[in-house]
Amino acid sequence: MSEYLVNIENERLSFFTPAGEVKALNDVSLHLREGEVLGIVGESGSGKSVTAYSLMGLTAFPGRLIGGSLQFNGHQIEKMTEKEMRKIRGNEISIIFQDPMTSLNPVYTIGNQITEVVMLHTSKNKQQATERARELLTLVGINEPQKRLNQYPHELSGGMRQRVMIAIALACEPKLLIADEPTTALDVTIQAQILELMMELKEKLGMAIIMITHDLGVVANMCDRIAVMYAGKVVEYGNTDDIFYNPSHEYTKGLIRSIPKLTEKEHNKLIPIEGSPVDMLNPPAGCPFAPRCRACMKICLREMPEYTDITDIHYSACWLLQKEEFERQLSQKGDA
Amino acid sequence: MMDNKYLVEVQNLQQYFPVAGGKLFEKKVVKAVDNVSFGIKRGETLGLVGESGCGKTTTGRTLLRLYEPTSGKIFFDGQDITKANMLPYRQKMQIVFQDPYASLDPRMTVGDIIGEAIDIHHLAASKKDRQDQIISVLSTVGLNSEHANRYPHEFSGGQRQRVGIARALAVNPQFIVCDEPVSALDVSIQAQVVNMFEKLQEEMGLTYLFIAHDLSIVKHISNRIGVMYLGKMVELADSYELTFHSVHPYTKSLISAIPIADPETSRKSKRIVLEGDVPSPVNPPSGCRFRTRCPYADELCAAQEPEWKEVSTGHYAACHHLDKVN
Numbered sequence: 001m002s003e004y005l006v007n008i009e010n011e012r013l014s015f016f017t018p019a020g021e022v023k024a025l026n027d028v029s030l031h032l033r034e035g036e037v038l039g040i041v042g043e044s045g046s047g048k049s050v051t052a053y054s055l056m057g058l059t060a061f062p063g064r065l066i067g068g069s070l071q072f073n074g075h076q077i078e079k080m081t082e083k084e085m086r087k088i089r090g091n092e093i094s095i096i097f098q099d100p101m102t103s104l105n106p107v108y109t110i111g112n113q114i115t116e117v118v119m120l121h122t123s124k125n126k127q128q129a130t131e132r133a134r135e136l137l138t139l140v141g142i143n144e145p146q147k148r149l150n151q152y153p154h155e156l157s158g159g160m161r162q163r164v165m166i167a168i169a170l171a172c173e174p175k176l177l178i179a180d181e182p183t184t185a186l187d188v189t190i191q192a193q194i195l196e197l198m199m200e201l202k203e204k205l206g207m208a209i210i211m212i213t214h215d216l217g218v219v220a221n222m223c224d225r226i227a228v229m230y231a232g233k234v235v236e237y238g239n240t241d242d243i244f245y246n247p248s249h250e251y252t253k254g255l256i257r258s259i260p261k262l263t264e265k266e267h268n269k270l271i272p273i274e275g276s277p278v279d280m281l282n283p284p285a286g287c288p289f290a291p292r293c294r295a296c297m298k299i300c301l302r303e304m305p306e307y308t309d310i311t312d313i314h315y316s317a318c319w320l321l322q323k324e325e326f327e328r329q330l331s332q333k334g335d336a
Numbered sequence: 337m338m339d340n341k342y343l344v345e346v347q348n349l350q351q352y353f354p355v356a357g358g359k360l361f362e363k364k365v366v367k368a369v370d371n372v373s374f375g376i377k378r379g380e381t382l383g384l385v386g387e388s389g390c391g392k393t394t395t396g397r398t399l400l401r402l403y404e405p406t407s408g409k410i411f412f413d414g415q416d417i418t419k420a421n422m423l424p425y426r427q428k429m430q431i432v433f434q435d436p437y438a439s440l441d442p443r444m445t446v447g448d449i450i451g452e453a454i455d456i457h458h459l460a461a462s463k464k465d466r467q468d469q470i471i472s473v474l475s476t477v478g479l480n481s482e483h484a485n486r487y488p489h490e491f492s493g494g495q496r497q498r499v500g501i502a503r504a505l506a507v508n509p510q511f512i513v514c515d516e517p518v519s520a521l522d523v524s525i526q527a528q529v530v531n532m533f534e535k536l537q538e539e540m541g542l543t544y545l546f547i548a549h550d551l552s553i554v555k556h557i558s559n560r561i562g563v564m565y566l567g568k569m570v571e572l573a574d575s576y577e578l579t580f581h582s583v584h585p586y587t588k589s590l591i592s593a594i595p596i597a598d599p600e601t602s603r604k605s606k607r608i609v610l611e612g613d614v615p616s617p618v619n620p621p622s623g624c625r626f627r628t629r630c631p632y633a634d635e636l637c638a639a640q641e642p643e644w645k646e647v648s649t650g651h652y653a654a655c656h657h658l659d660k661v662n
Binding site: 043044160187193214241254260262271273277 | 387388492494495522523524525526527528530531534549551552553555556576579580589590591592593594595596597598599600601602607609610613614
């Protein structure tokens with residue numbers, strides 16, 4: 001067993017569309033220890049959801065994993081068959097989707113949908129499973145759980161539905177919970193309730209969470225570590241404080257500069273990242289962020305930089321850092 | 337008549353929509369906007385925030401008479417336009433919609449989308465003039481002349497929103513309702529569009545009603561902000577006053593619920609997490625509509641609707657227990 005609960009190494013995944021190959025993930029490496037919360041941020045199409053879904057073996061057609069190793073809790077995910085995968089999915093690893101309106105089945109009752117998971121993965125009978133379902137609903141803070149068991153999703157509000165989704169995901173006390181934009185479809189006050197609930201449950205059950213979001217506010221609040229993705233690459237990885245207070249990739253810096261801050265007492269102009277997101281069918285050669293980067297150099301347009309370690313945990317892929325590193329080594333040599 | 341301090345003003349605006357359901361022949365209504373009054377000064381940006389279903393979009397649309405108001409009055413530049421023929425006013429009052437994917441006709445070129453507005457108001461003297469106007473408005477929003485011959489699907493989300501803005505600007509309006517203009521865009525693109533709105537305002541002296549649910553963006557762009565809850569305005573103040581010295585319990589919890597993109601601040605700050613969900617606007621609670629989720633609510637709140645009063649200069653709120661809350 002490795003020291004990590006999740007260890008993704010050099011994952012490459014492509015979608016073979018009629019228009020050509022889209023390299024959705026290009027050499028993605030990520031890791032996560034037990035009980036940690038990892039935030040994955042990036043814009044739409046940067047590959048944050050695809051990474052997490054592939055960990056559950058949920059890559060949609062025409063996508064295909066073409067390389068790399070995905071380790072989770074002692075399993076080698078990329079080598080597992082669908083049948084083996086089914087035993088883990090919903091049991092050791094589970095997921096909450098973005099839109100609670102569409103991810104619950106409208107023709108089954110809430111009780112039905114929770115007991116299904118419990119009965120599939122444990123030896124509980126129907127009655128015990130219903131008991132467990134009631135427990136779970138209480139756990140996620142739904143009042144009158146007995147009544148809710150017999151209700152259909154359309155009878156519940158958005159926030160309630162998301163609580164039911166969480167109850168389903170936690171039914172077997174998974175080691176890892178993937179939350180794919182769990183609060184994007186919800187209002188701010190409801191978002192606050194759900195985030196609070198997730199943190200509370202994490203403390204109680206000790207699971208690890210991968211939080212996928214584009215909201216930097218949400219990750220600042222919840223995560224221990226953050227991976228910033230851009231065009232199918234992890235461009236920077238580090239502790240939450242590293243990313244916010246010592247960002248080293250130009251994209252991360254740009255992202256932090258471009259959001260308005262509620263706590264600011266004067267009006268400062270926003271500094272946007274110029275240009276448009278990458279066309280993944282025709283990605284630029286070299287660093288994918290180079291065409292939008294303020295500090296773009298010639299080499300950036302030609303070659304993708306290697307990762308530079310900034311601390312033990314914090315690393316980033318940018319030629320500027322490579323340059324600094326090189327200059328530092330040169331000056332050290334000079335001193336010697 | 338009214339004084340001309342405001343370019344746009346609404347008084348006791350009500351917008352009720354009939355809904356299906358209930359017993360046979362029983363008529364039910366959703367009070368989407370209920371007795372809302374405010375004014376927008378010339379050259380100012382008024383922000384409107386609130387959760388989904390609070391009536392902010394309906395307010396913006398009713399104000400342009402895209403919906404006929406149930407009651408209340410709307411003034412533009414001192415003229416009562418509640419019952420007026422809107423065609424001449426449409427040239428002065430425009431709107432930018434939320435979803436740049438749905439608000440552009442996929443079968444028209446960008447040039448035609450913009451040109452249509454110019455044609456309706458007969459703003460072009462000749463074909464050449466029309467073309468020049470289209471190109472000039474495209475360049476105002478950071479697109480170029482070759483974009484005029486393309487179709488909406490050929491653009492990215494941010495560019496499409498620029499087309500939506502160009503269409504609004506084509507008739508040289510004085511006032512634009514911006515209805516969630518950046519919420520469908522990626523974070524890195526949002527800042528581009530927000531900056532463009534600010535630049536256009538400086539250059540052309542535009543007046544905005546900026547509707548969004550994201551308070552940090554609204555605070556950034558607005559001079560004053562109104563907060564809505566279930567069809568009612570609960571607080572209205574200067575944007576800094578509202579963010580740092582809000583008095584209404586709903587505004588306070590709304591502000592504290594926003595996750596702040598700064599780990600240190602967010603570790604220190606204490607959140608007021610509201611219990612429960614927003615009630616249905618078909619059956620709003622009696623008295624103060626916020627009382628079902630308000631930590632300070634008592635019998636008075638259930639019995640009586642709170643009065644809209646000025647708590648300090650230019651700062652209005654509607655709450656029975658302002659002294660208890662603050």
